[in-house]
Each structure stands twice: as structure tokens, then as C-alpha cells.
Amino acid sequence: MRLFLRQVKALVKLSLLELWRRNDIVALVVLAIALLVPLSSAKPFGAAGATRYMDEVALLLIWAYSVFISLGAGARLFPGEFESRTIYPLLAKPVSRGALVVGKYLGAVVASWSALTFFYLLYALASGCRTGVWLPGELLQAFVLHAAFCAVAVATALLGSLLLTNSANLTLSAGLLVSMFFFGRRLPEYADGLAAPLAWLVKGAYAVAPHVEFFDLRQRVLHGWGGIEPLVLVAALAYGLCYSAALVALARWALGRKEL
Amino acid sequence: MNVLELDDVSRSFGGVEAVRGLSLTLGEGQVLGFLGTNGAGKTTTIKMLLGLLRPTGGTVKVFGEDPAVAATRRRIGYMPETAYYYPYLNARELLMFYGGMCGMDKAVIRRRTDELLEAVDLTDAAKRPLKTYSKGMLQRAGIAQALLADPDLLVLDEPFTGLDPLARIHFRELLKRLRAAGKTIFFSSHELGETELLCDRVAIMKKGRCFYDGPVSRLAGDGTENLERIFLDVLAKEDVK
Numbered sequence: 424m425r426l427f428l429r430q431v432k433a434l435v436k437l438s439l440l441e442l443w444r445r446n447d448i449v450a451l452v453v454l455a456i457a458l459l460v461p462l463s464s465a466k467p468f469g470a471a472g473a474t475r476y477m478d479e480v481a482l483l484l485i486w487a488y489s490v491f492i493s494l495g496a497g498a499r500l501f502p503g504e505f506e507s508r509t510i511y512p513l514l515a516k517p518v519s520r521g522a523l524v525v526g527k528y529l530g531a532v533v534a535s536w537s538a539l540t541f542f543y544l545l546y547a548l549a550s551g552c553r554t555g556v557w558l559p560g561e562l563l564q565a566f567v568l569h570a571a572f573c574a575v576a577v578a579t580a581l582l583g584s585l586l587l588t589n590s591a592n593l594t595l596s597a598g599l600l601v602s603m604f605f606f607g608r609r610l611p612e613y614a615d616g617l618a619a620p621l622a623w624l625v626k627g628a629y630a631v632a633p634h635v636e637f638f639d640l641r642q643r644v645l646h647g648w649g650g651i652e653p654l655v656l657v658a659a660l661a662y663g664l665c666y667s668a669a670l671v672a673l674a675r676w677a678l679g680r681k682e683l
Numbered sequence: 684m685n686v687l688e689l690d691d692v693s694r695s696f697g698g699v700e701a702v703r704g705l706s707l708t709l710g711e712g713q714v715l716g717f718l719g720t721n722g723a724g725k726t727t728t729i730k731m732l733l734g735l736l737r738p739t740g741g742t743v744k745v746f747g748e749d750p751a752v753a754a755t756r757r758r759i760g761y762m763p764e765t766a767y768y769y770p771y772l773n774a775r776e777l778l779m780f781y782g783g784m785c786g787m788d789k790a791v792i793r794r795r796t797d798e799l800l801e802a803v804d805l806t807d808a809a810k811r812p813l814k815t816y817s818k819g820m821l822q823r824a825g826i827a828q829a830l831l832a833d834p835d836l837l838v839l840d841e842p843f844t845g846l847d848p849l850a851r852i853h854f855r856e857l858l859k860r861l862r863a864a865g866k867t868i869f870f871s872s873h874e875l876g877e878t879e880l881l882c883d884r885v886a887i888m889k890k891g892r893c894f895y896d897g898p899v900s901r902l903a904g905d906g907t908e909n910l911e912r913i914f915l916d917v918l919a920k921e922d923v924k
Contacts, residue, residue, distance in 0.1 A: 426786035433783025437769065444771040507767040512828060515733045515761035515838075516784040519753040682696070683735045 430518050431526040438530030439537060442496060448538070451488060455542055458484055463549035475645050478550065482641045485542045486569070490600060492538045493573045496531035497580030498592050501678070510683065524675045528581055528667075535573040539566070560650040565640035567656070571663035572638035576600055578670035579633060585677035600635050607636035633666055684747060686711055686836050686867040687732065692741035694727050701727040703891040705741070709869060709884075711835075714862050716878035716899070717871040718914060719888030725871040726764070728888075729840050732869070733761055745836065757785070760834030762825045764841040770814030774805050774824050777813060778831055785832040792831070799827040802857060804850070818845035826854065830861075837861065839870035843877055855881065879910040887917050894918075 442448055462481035467473040504510040513523070543566045551557040579600065583592035607629075614625035637659045643649065650656075687709035694702045702724040709715050719725050730736040731743050734750035748755040768777055775796055782792030800806045803823040808816070813824065822845045829837060842858075843851055858881055862868060872878050878885060879899055887895040895917045899910065 429783050429786045433780050436783070437772075437780050440776065441769070441771055507769075508763060509766050509768055511730075511733075511735060511763045512761055512766055512781070512825070513784065514735055515756060515759060516781065517753045517755075517757040517786065518784055522753075683730060 426517070427522050430522050431529055434523075434526030435530040435533050438496065438500075438527070438534040442492070442534035442538065447495075448492070451491070452538075452541065455484070455488060455545060459542065459545050460549045463546050464553050466553060474553075479641065479645055481546055481549075482565075482644065485539075485546060486604070486639075486641075488542055489535065489539050489569060489573055490576060490597060493531075493535040493576035494580045494593060494596050494600075496534050497528075497577035498584045498589060498596070500527045500531055500581055501584050502589050514683070520678050521675050524581075524671060524678055528577060528671050528674070531577045531581070532574050535577055536570050539570060539573055543569075559644070559647070561640060561643045561648065564650045564656060565644050568638040568640055568659055568663075571660050572635050574667045575633050575635060575638075575663050575670075578667040578674070582670045582674045582677065585674055585681060600633065603632050603635045604639065605636075607632070607634055634662065637662060684711070685709060685744075686713075686746060687869065688742075688744040688747075689728070689731075690742045690744075692728070692731060692738045692743055694724075694731060694736060695739050701891050702731070702738075705888075705891075705893050707886055707893065707896060709867060711867055712862070712865045713884060714858075714868040714882045715870070716882035716885040717869060717888065718873075718875070718878060718885055719871075720918065722890075723888040724891040725888055726840060727891075729761075729838055729869075729871060732838055733759065757832070758835045759838060760829035760832065760836070761838045762829035762840065762842055764844060765818075766821070766825055768813050768821060768824055768828075771812060773810050773812055774800060774816075774827070775809045777824060778827060781828045781831055787832060795831055795833070796827075799830055802830075803827045804853060819847050819850055822846055823850060823854075826857070835867060837866055837868045837870070839868065841872055842870055843872060843874045851877075875910045875914055885910065887914060889918055 459481050462477045462484070465474070465477055467477065501510070504513060514520070518526075543562070547558055547562060576596070579596045580592060583596050586592075587595065610625060610629040610632075614622045614629065617625060640651065643651070685708045687707065689705050689707040692702060692705045693700060705724070705728060707715075717725055717728070727736065731738050732745060732750060734743075734752070734756065737751065743750060745755055746758055750756060750759070769780075772780065778796040778799065779792055782789075782795070787795070797806075800809050803826050805820065805823055805827065808820060813821065816824065822842070826842065829839070842854065846854060855877065858868065862881070868881075870878075870881075882899050884898050885895065886893050895913070
């Protein structure tokens with residue numbers, strides 16, 4: 424157990440260093456500061472509707488950044504090791520493939536969370552300056568559920584990276600997550616309007632697809648509707664945890680089958 | 684006890700047999716040069732020794748255990764032929780990372796890192812990102828990571844590739860010191876001169892099969908033959924067959 428924890432710690436540190444030393448992330452952070460701060464702190468014409476609209480764009484940007492960072496972090500975990508051939512000295516160390524998959528996954532998740540924390544702090548700071556409310560409960564809940572989304576997104580990209588080419592993985596993972604984010608809620612309704620075999624297919628897809636729409640509390644933050652029930656929050660987090668664990672287990676299976 | 688035991692080992696990829704019926708043992712403190720032409724099956728054999736590949740036939744044992752079990756690899760240090768180590772890390776961070784993967788204590792990793800950076804002459808470049816390193820410097824970083832956990836068995840895949848003459852001499856001296864310290868070394872190489880200087884034994888592979896396994900002293904016993912000549916001879920004889 425001690426060895427496993429040390430290995431996981433080393434892998435987490437590696438992922439953090441990789442994320443924050445990459446030029447594209449530095450560019451993204453600069454862009455985030457340039458866009459998020461004016462968007463979430465501005466009071467255009469003093470109109471509440473316009474302010475809310477700016478806030479909505481700012482939160483949507485945070486979501487877009489998190490998709491980019493989480494998928495990028497998850498998708499490059501193993502292909503990078505194979506391309507640079509570092510997978511061989513790595514697996515020659517006393518590390519099991521399971522520990523490697525778990526460690527790398529956690530590393531990418533922690534790296535994504537670090538970026539997410541930065542974006543939310545930026546948003547909270549800018550909107551707090553405007554409204555005088557620094558950390559509303561619903562924003563904290565939104566952050567926690569968004570973090571769960573990142574865990575699912577990294578796991579999706581991690582599994583895809585061991586089964587598909589890099590571009591196919593990024594395209595499919597992004598397509599799946601973004602579609603579920605925007606249209607996931609409407610799928611059952613849509614299935615009800617279809618003929619039997621197709622309806623079953625859509626319902627089947629709905630059952631297995633990652634329900635990232637569960638993690639979206641933007642509307643509550645924007646309209647100040649207050650937080651969700653603690654039980655609902657825990658259930659959504661449990662769903663994210665179980666879904667991620669299933670994907671990571673599949674990734675371990677895929678790595679075991681991969682020809683080295 | 685034998686450090687390495689390969690018993691009638693085969694490995695195929697699809698219909699192609701990369702290694703066929705290979706049997707080899709290596710005792711404690713021995714240095715074995717694993718020679719062969721390109722595609723002879725050397726790297727496949729090394730991957731099986733490290734548990735990265737499962738043999739399709741036969742058995743591989745390292746220290747009497749299955750190398751596919753992670754705990755067995757605690758005593759193995761491996762240096763790949765070419766690896767482009769994490770470009771955003773520096774050499775010190777690279778060794779800290781690998782030390783963590785070996786489960787070593789932080790203080791021990793720090794001490795070993797200092798010693799090894801000195802030994803491979805990377806102390807001055809220790810804080811530079813690896814992406815700025817030359818191929819030879821990366822190779823030296825690779826040697827350092829292989830030696831980090833003070834392994835009893837060193838598996839080196841083409842260790843002299845990319846080293847300049849001075850680094851080559853330093854590395855040769857380092858290997859001699861390791862041999863004197865009783866380490867077991869298995870290294871594949873195309874460098875017959877280096878092999879002759881360093882090894883007790885050589886095994887010569889061609890097309891997945893081992894055609895020669897014996898001591899270097901026997902090869903050059905009469906003073907007229909060198910390893911290069913024997914190597915070519917072994918390969919040519921097989922072509923005639």
C-alpha cells in the first residue's frame with residue numbers, strides 16, 4: 424500500500440508539472456484572465472439581464488476550458504508514453520499496470536482540478552467584486568460537481584486513448600460529452616417519439632452514456648436559485664465516482680491487452 | 684541461484700516468430716553481451732525479461748520469479764535503447780519521479796540522484812529541461828534512472844548508442860565498477876569491441892534463435908580471433924545451413 428501511494432504521488436506530481444509547464448495551458452490561463460475577469464465583473468448599462476448574460480458566457484467559458492483541459496490531460500496520458508518510449512522504463516519499475524493506470528488517472532484529474540480551481544477562483548473574485556457576495560453556496564456546489572465532471576471527462580479520454588487514435592479519441596470524447604451536456608436531458612423525451620427498435624437504441628445509449636448534465640449548476644448560480652439538496656449532490660457525486668471507476672477499470676483492461 | 688533463466692522461450696507476433704526456443708541462464712555477477720543483427724529478437728527477449736511481454740512458449744524467471752509480477756522488478760534496472768524522457772522535466776526531477784515509482788524514500792532518492800548525476804556527468808545540466816538535452820545526454824540520464832534503485836540486475840538495451848567517445852569511456856568504467864561490485868549485467872549491443880571489453884559471456888542471436896552462447900575468453904583464446912570475426916562466422920555458418 425505504501426509503495427502504491429508513493430507511486431501515485433509521483434505520477435500526480437508528474438501530471439501537475441506537465442500541465443503547468445505546457446505553453447498551451449499558459450496561453451489558456453492568460454486568455455481566461457483576459458476574458459473571465461471583464462465578463463464576470465462588468466455591469467453593462469447597469470441592466471441585470473445583461474449582467475446575467477455576461478455571467479452565463481463566463482461560466483460557459485469555464486466549462487469549455489475544463490473540457491479542453493480534462494480531455495487533453497486524459498488523452499495524452501498513455502499515447503505520450505508510447506510515442507516517447509518512456510512506457511518501457513516506466514513499466515520496468517516495480518509498478519503494476521493497475522497502479523499505473525490509477526496513478527496516471529488521478530494525476531490527470533488533480534491537474535484538471537488545479538486548473539478548474541483557478542478558473543472558479545477567478546470567476547468568484549470578479550463576480551464577488553461586482554455583487555459583494557464572495558462565495559455563494561450554489562457556486563461551491565457548482566464547483567464540486569464541475570470537478571466530478573472533470574473526473575468523468577479524464578476517464579473517458581483515458582479509456583479512448585487506449586482504444587483509438589489520438590484525434591479519433593478527442594473528437595469522439597468531446598462530441599459525446601458536449602452532446603450529453605447540451606442534449607442529455609432531452610434524450611428520453613426524444614426516444615419516446617421514436618418507433619420501437621430505434622427508441623430502445625436511444626434509451627440504451629441514454630443508459631450507458633455519461634450523464635454530464637447532472638453536474639451542471641450554471642442556471643442556479645446565474646439566477647441565485649440556491650443550492651441543490653445535499654442528498655442529490657451526494658448522489659450525483661456517487662454517480663460520477665462510479666462511472667469514472669468503471670471507465671478506469673476498462674482502461675486497465677485495455678492497457679493489459681495492448682501489445683508493448 | 685541463477686539471476687536469469689530462460690527455458691525454451693518463444694514469442695510470436697501474429698504468424699511471425701520473433702524468438703524461437705531460446706534457452707539461456709545468467710549467474711550472479713556475470714556480464715552477458717547479447718548480440719545479433721537488427722531484428723534478431725534481442726529487444727523482444729529483453730521485453731520478456733522485464734515482464735513487458737508474455738512468452739508464447741517456455742518460461743522466463745528472474746531471481747527465480749516471474750518478471751511480470753511487479754515485485755520481481757524491484758531488483759532490476761532497465762535502460763532502453765532510445766527514450767525521449769519527459770521533455771518538461773529536468774534530470775533531477777526525472778530521477779525523483781523514477782525514485783517515487785520504485786517506492787524509495789525521498790532522502791535516499793536525493794542522495795542517489797546527486798551520486799548518479801555526478802557519475803554520468805550531468806550535475807551541471809541537472810536543472811535544464813530534458814528537451815534541451817542532446818541524444819548522448821538523454822542516454823546518460825537513462826543510465827542514471829536505471830541505476831537509481833541500486834539494482835542487482837542491470838538490463839541495458841544498446842547502452843552505447845549516442846554516446847560520444849569520452850562518455851563511452853566513462854560509461855565503460857562505470858560498468859566495470861558495477862561488475863566489480865558484483866552486479867549482474869545483461870546488455871544487448873551492436874558494439875562488438877565494447878562487448879569484448881566488458882563481457883564474460885556472449886550470446887549471438889539471429890532470426891530469433893541463439894546460435895552461440897559461450898565465454899568471451901574461449902572466443903579469443905588463441906589470440907588470433909576477435910569477437911567481430913566470430914560474430915560474422917556464426918552468422919555466415921547459419922546462412923550456409
